[in-house]
Amino acid sequence: MPELPEVETMKRGIAPVIGSRIESIELPRIKAKSISISPSFRVLKSRLVGRVISGTDRIGKRVVLILDNTDRLVFEPRMTGLVLITDPPTQDHLRFVMKLGSNQEVKAGGESFGRRLASSERQANAREENAEGNSLMYWDRRGLGLIRLLTNEEYEERFYGGKLGEDALKIGYESFRDAISRTRRPIKVALLDQGLVAGVGNLYASEILHVSRISPHALPSRLTEREWSELFAAMRLVLSEAIQYEGSTLSDGTYRNALNKEGGYQNHHRVYDREGERCPTCAKSDIVREVQAQRATFFCPVCQLDKANELGSKSKSRSSRNKKNSS
DNA sequence: ATTAATGTTCAGAA
DNA sequence: TTTCTGAACATTAA
Numbered sequence: 001m002p003e004l005p006e007v008e009t010m011k012r013g014i015a016p017v018i019g020s021r022i023e024s025i026e027l028p029r030i031k032a033k034s035i036s037i038s039p040s041f042r043v044l045k046s047r048l049v050g051r052v053i054s055g056t057d058r059i060g061k062r063v064v065l066i067l068d069n070t071d072r073l074v075f076e077p078r079m080t081g082l083v084l085i086t087d088p089p090t091q092d093h094l095r096f097v098m099k100l101g102s103n104q105e106v107k108a109g110g111e112s113f114g115r116r117l118a119s120s121e122r123q124a125n126a127r128e129e130n131a132e133g134n135s136l137m138y139w140d141r142r143g144l145g146l147i148r149l150l151t152n153e154e155y156e157e158r159f160y161g162g163k164l165g166e167d168a169l170k171i172g173y174e175s176f177r178d179a180i181s182r183t184r185r186p187i188k189v190a191l192l193d194q195g196l197v198a199g200v201g202n203l204y205a206s207e208i209l210h211v212s213r214i215s216p217h218a219l220p221s222r223l224t225e226r227e228w229s230e231l232f233a234a235m236r237l238v239l240s241e242a243i244q245y246e247g248s249t250l251s252d253g254t255y256r257n258a259l260n261k262e263g264g265y266q267n268h269h270r271v272y273d274r275e276g277e278r279c280p281t282c283a284k285s286d287i288v289r290e291v292q293a294q295r296a297t298f299f300c301p302v303c304q305l306d307k308a309n310e311l312g313s314k315s316k317s318r319s320s321r322n323k324k325n326s327s
Numbered sequence: 328a329t330t331a332a333t334g335t336t337c338a339g340a341a
Numbered sequence: 342t343t344t345c346t347g348a349a350c351a352t353t354a355a
Contacts, residue, residue, distance in 0.1 A: 002335090033351095080334090250333095
């Protein structure tokens with residue numbers, strides 16, 4: 001699901017829209033309930049049409065279009081949202097379309113979707129319409145995402161007014177440690193708090209902790225200096241690796257980049273969704289799946305052993321595991 | 328045919 | 342103040 005690497009990939013993928021003028025915006029007529037757009041679609045239309053997209057940005061897990069009057073159109077994909085510039089995965093969950101004037105000549109010859117085009121005439125037509133019109137689309141299977149148009153001031157207030165933490169790839173070591181130390185929740189839970197550091201989600205939190213060999217249950221207050229620096233390095237490593245592979249497309253196949261192409265990082269996950277597989281780091285245990293704060297958490301109980309918390313941990317029923325490790 | 332599970336964010340409760 | 346819980350929604354696996 002779109003976390004920092006996926007959203008960064010979308011942002012990079014829509015770079016071709018920079019410099020284009022917005023000719024119109026549309027709400028595709030679909031059966032699904034419409035997503036949240038604020039202010040209203042009418043207002044968006046009056047404020048967007050005619051404007052030029054002067055740039056793009058990413059803030060945490062959001063994609064941002066910067067307009068020539070400094071307004072910002074923010075796409076928040078949440079679970080299953082995608083920002084695309086080619087045909088979306090399906091037509092029935094296409095939520096928002098922005099038609100763009102071509103800033104430069106677009107070659108209409110390069111159709112390379114032959115296989116999928118065969119499926120249905122209706123879809124092929126709709127797709128053609130989108131593909132040749134040079135448009136930017138928002139697709140969202142579950143429809144939990146949202147789109148909002150903000151003035152520059154509203155944007156600054158909303159995202160830099162202390163409500164959102166610094167971006168996980170921009171934050172420095174000291175600030176990172178200070179931010180995460182601000183809570184008494186376990187480290188895995190703290191990493192998910194966007195108000196502390198922005199961009200890390202459930203999948204990458206597990207991966208980052210595994211690389212740094214820190215237990216998801218470890219308490220920030222008890223991390224050593226060495227662990228902090230390993231955690232920080234692991235965060236940068238994992239996120240940039242994932243960006244190199246254009247993000248993770250999980251088994252449900254939802255996530256795609258801006259060209260509707262799957263990511264590749266799922267093949268390089270060390271622990272996420274790998275319950276029962278051998279730990280790639282120590283090879284002394286299988287990966288364990290556990291629910292922590294209502295979220296699936298994957299880790300290796302051996303090389304991510306939480307020494308400080310081992311005895312006093314308030315874990316619930318652990319009956320299924322009988323490990324007779326010397327202690 | 329129901330039900331649970333999926334992950335992000337926010338409002339409201341503890 | 343800080344942390345926790347449930348809702349928003351659509352789809353799939355059980």
